[in-house]
Amino acid sequence: xSAVLRHCLAPWLLMAMLVAPQTQAEPVAGTxxxxxxxxxxxxxxxxxEALTRQHPGIRLQLQASGSASAxxxxxxxxxxLGPMSRPMNEAERRAFIERHGYPPRELAxxxxxxxxxxxxxxxxxxxxxxxxxxxxSDSRYCGAHEGIHRWQQLGLDWPVGSIRLHGRNAASGxxxxxxxxxLCDGYFRPEINEHPGSAAVVAAVTLDPRAMGYAxxxxxxPGVKALAxxxxxxxxxxxxxxxxxxxxYALSRDLYLYLxxxxxxxxxxxxxxxxxxxxxxxxxxxxxxxxxxxxxxxRRLRQRRELGxxxxxx
Amino acid sequence: xxxxxxxxxxxxxxxxxxxxxATVLVTAGGIGVIAxxxxxxxxxxxxxxxxxxxxxxxxxxxxxxxxxPLQAEDDxxxxxxxxxxxxxxxxxxxxxxxxxxxxxxxxxxxxLLIAVPLALGAAAHSALFMSPRxxxxxxxxxxxxxALPGVVIGFVxxxxxxPWLERHLADGLAMLVLLVPGLLLAGALWSRxxxxxxxxxxxxxxxxxxxxxxxxxxxxxxxxxxxxxAWAFGGDLRQWLEVRLGLDLxxxxxxxxxxxxxxxxxxxxxxLAEDALSGVPRSLSEGAQALGASRWQTLWRVVLPAASPGxxxxxxxxxxxxxxxxxxxxxxxxNAALMTWNPLDGLRSLAATIAIExxxxxxxxxxxxxLLLAALLLFLFTxxxxxxxxxxxxxxxxxxxxxxxxA
Numbered sequence: 226x227s228a229v230l231r232h233c234l235a236p237w238l239l240m241a242m243l244v245a246p247q248t249q250a251e252p253v254a255g256t257x258x259x260x261x262x263x264x265x266x267x268x269x270x271x272x273x274e275a276l277t278r279q280h281p282g283i284r285l286q287l288q289a290s291g292s293a294s295a296x297x298x299x300x301x302x303x304x305x306l307g308p309m310s311r312p313m314n315e316a317e318r319r320a321f322i323e324r325h326g327y328p329p330r331e332l333a334x335x336x337x338x339x340x341x342x343x344x345x346x347x348x349x350x351x352x353x354x355x356x357x358x359x360x361x362s363d364s365r366y367c368g369a370h371e372g373i374h375r376w377q378q379l380g381l382d383w384p385v386g387s388i389r390l391h392g393r394n395a396a397s398g399x400x401x402x403x404x405x406x407x408l409c410d411g412y413f414r415p416e417i418n419e420h421p422g423s424a425a426v427v428a429a430v431t432l433d434p435r436a437m438g439y440a441x442x443x444x445x446x447p448g449v450k451a452l453a454x455x456x457x458x459x460x461x462x463x464x465x466x467x468x469x470x471x472x473x474y475a476l477s478r479d480l481y482l483y484l485x486x487x488x489x490x491x492x493x494x495x496x497x498x499x500x501x502x503x504x505x506x507x508x509x510x511x512x513x514x515x516x517x518x519x520x521x522x523x524r525r526l527r528q529r530r531e532l533g534x535x536x537x538x539x
Numbered sequence: 540x541x542x543x544x545x546x547x548x549x550x551x552x553x554x555x556x557x558x559x560x561a562t563v564l565v566t567a568g569g570i571g572v573i574a575x576x577x578x579x580x581x582x583x584x585x586x587x588x589x590x591x592x593x594x595x596x597x598x599x600x601x602x603x604x605x606x607x608p609l610q611a612e613d614d615x616x617x618x619x620x621x622x623x624x625x626x627x628x629x630x631x632x633x634x635x636x637x638x639x640x641x642x643x644x645x646x647x648x649x650x651l652l653i654a655v656p657l658a659l660g661a662a663a664h665s666a667l668f669m670s671p672r673x674x675x676x677x678x679x680x681x682x683x684x685x686a687l688p689g690v691v692i693g694f695v696x697x698x699x700x701x702p703w704l705e706r707h708l709a710d711g712l713a714m715l716v717l718l719v720p721g722l723l724l725a726g727a728l729w730s731r732x733x734x735x736x737x738x739x740x741x742x743x744x745x746x747x748x749x750x751x752x753x754x755x756x757x758x759x760x761x762x763x764x765x766x767x768x769a770w771a772f773g774g775d776l777r778q779w780l781e782v783r784l785g786l787d788l789x790x791x792x793x794x795x796x797x798x799x800x801x802x803x804x805x806x807x808x809x810x811l812a813e814d815a816l817s818g819v820p821r822s823l824s825e826g827a828q829a830l831g832a833s834r835w836q837t838l839w840r841v842v843l844p845a846a847s848p849g850x851x852x853x854x855x856x857x858x859x860x861x862x863x864x865x866x867x868x869x870x871x872x873x874n875a876a877l878m879t880w881n882p883l884d885g886l887r888s889l890a891a892t893i894a895i896e897x898x899x900x901x902x903x904x905x906x907x908x909x910l911l912l913a914a915l916l917l918f919l920f921t922x923x924x925x926x927x928x929x930x931x932x933x934x935x936x937x938x939x940x941x942x943x944x945x946a
Contacts, residue, residue, distance in 0.1 A: 291898065291899050415877055419875065419895070
């Protein structure tokens with residue numbers, strides 16, 4: 226069997242697979258390729274498994290090399306689905322419109338948050354906006370007057386000494402988001418230990434009572450304590466599901482799925498099946514299982530209606 | 540026998556052709572390697588050019604930003620590496636490569652400081668004093684250490700050694716301080732032993748029978764360390780360092796990196812130096828000893844100078860590896876781009892920066908080109924170190940050739 230024959234046949238077979246379900250009520254089949262965020266890779270993997278369980282013909286192919294890899298793949302047309310842990314920026318959006326003539330379809334599929342963590346025995350409970358900025362930045366654009374370098378400056382007798390800072394490496398979306406939201410677009414202090422993953426940050430803080438770090442919500446372990454965020458009037462917002470979903474906890478964000486969908490056209494079947502699952506109660510249960518937070522119910526149903534998925538969404 | 544007959548013209552031409560083909564292939568291979576090396580350098584240099592000069596509207600980085608400190612009020616001033624925050628914005632670029640170069644050299648210096656004395660000591664001992672049987676076991680074992688992947692060493696150093704040392708700093712210091720007197724004491728005791736016992740513990744096997752003694756010294760150090768800490772540092776070494784010397788201790792610091800990388804560099808330095816030392820002709824050292832030199836004098840005055848080109852090459856190869864090593868620094872250093880003399884602070888090396896940031900720096904962007912510049916710098920570092928090593932080595936070889944030394 227020559228490769229030539231296979232090459233000639235493959236497109237036709239693929240066409241047949243895609244066309245068939247539309248003509249008859251056959252089960253959906255095909256391969257969904259996705260390129261994007263590594264924060265969401267676990268999530269996509271679990272959704273893909275659930276999808277194959279519902280529709281044995283569909284497989285989800287995952288390439289998780291960072292949020293920044295999604296827009297180029299969407300522009301080049303190598304994928305139609307791009308998971309991203311941050312919204313597309315203006316340049317990325319413009320490149321997409323230039324190539325395709327219409328904007329990408331943006332879907333929020335889950336809520337996530339950044340948590341500031343300390344050792345589990347550390348007595349600290351909460352930090353204000355300015356305090357957090359004064360600890361992690363040397364620019365203090367949020368308005369603090371002087372930097373906080375030692376635990377005594379936070380009014381604690383223990384731990385003693387300097388605050389040892391841990392964070393993500395500069396290329397990650399987590400690093401970028403923390404800089405924007407927590408540092409008021411300022412600059413990180415150079416003393417911060419940069420780790421290649423959120424799990425490594427949490428591990429470092431677990432071992433050291435004098436450490437403080439930031440990480441993704443889904444990496445929380447019993448070894449560390451997540452700090453509450455204190456408002457100007459003194460109310461504390463812990464990063465619990467409720468505060469993250471409503472956005473009361475200021476360091477929360479959406480996780481997105483970007484879609485190459487020409488306006489007016491219906492969703493292709495495989496993608497329709499996938500989005501139906503993601504925005505269903507089952508799909509959102511997976512979100513919670515992995516340590517993220519499910520979308521607010523109203524928002525989930527609104528997005529379903531906009532995509533023409535029907536209201537069922539079990 | 541066909542070979543003894545004069546070969547027929549056809550066969551002779553065939554053989555000549557084969558010879559010529561082999562020559563061409565070998566030459567092509569040699570030139571190919573050199574060309575590839577040059578091509579890497581040229582590629583990096585060409586890719587870096589648009590960083591500074593561009594024809595169109597794309598942004599550039601001023602060379603000043605790379606080498607000079609930022610001019611700003613108090614906390615923001617200094618040498619900073621923070622490319623993602625500032626590239627492509629109106630803000631002054633915070634892309635100084637100096638902290639990275641500093642981190643690279645600092646890590647390599649600590650690694651050599653730890654590895655070279657140990658490796659050369661071990662090489663001299665095993666080449667000159669050790670019993671041949673023990674040596675034939677020890678050398679392959681030490682060379683096997685070289686096969687340990689850097690990731691594994693970095694992992695152990697960053698996740699096991701660093702937290703332990705941070706909690707037991709005084710223990711570590713006590714062990715280090717008591718080790719030297721402990722070994723000297725062992726030597727003194729041995730020379731006082733009755734001859735019968737000395738024969739039972741021959742010097743050539745010292746590497747083996749000293750092990751229990753070493754363990755004993757370490758145990759004593761552990762047992763004594765609380766008292767030593769209380770006596771010398773007022774009960775808390777970390778606080779003493781902070782209050783008295785103004786030194787702040789980071790969990791992952793330059794010393795940890797030095798220890799881990801020293802461990803990685805040691806086997807190759809040892810192996811090359813040992814080859815050089817044991818290659819010194821026996822006649823030289825025997826002659827020296829016949830003239831009344833002690834073993835120690837023979838080592839210092841005769842064997843070491845004769846083997847110096849090889850020993851020097853061994854050290855420089857260690858230096859080259861330490862400068863280019865990536866994973867150990869990445870995992871054991873904390874990757875904080877600092878420029879301090881404090882060996883208890885973190886550091887960040889060029890190689891680790893490239894490894895961390897290149898996957899997410901978009902192709903053809905400023906950040907990407909900056910990282911290529913870092914790569915070019917790293918390439919130049921290792922190139923210089925190796926060239927220097929080769930130059931000094933040939934010099935020394937020429938000088939000591941008349942002694943019958945080996946390279």
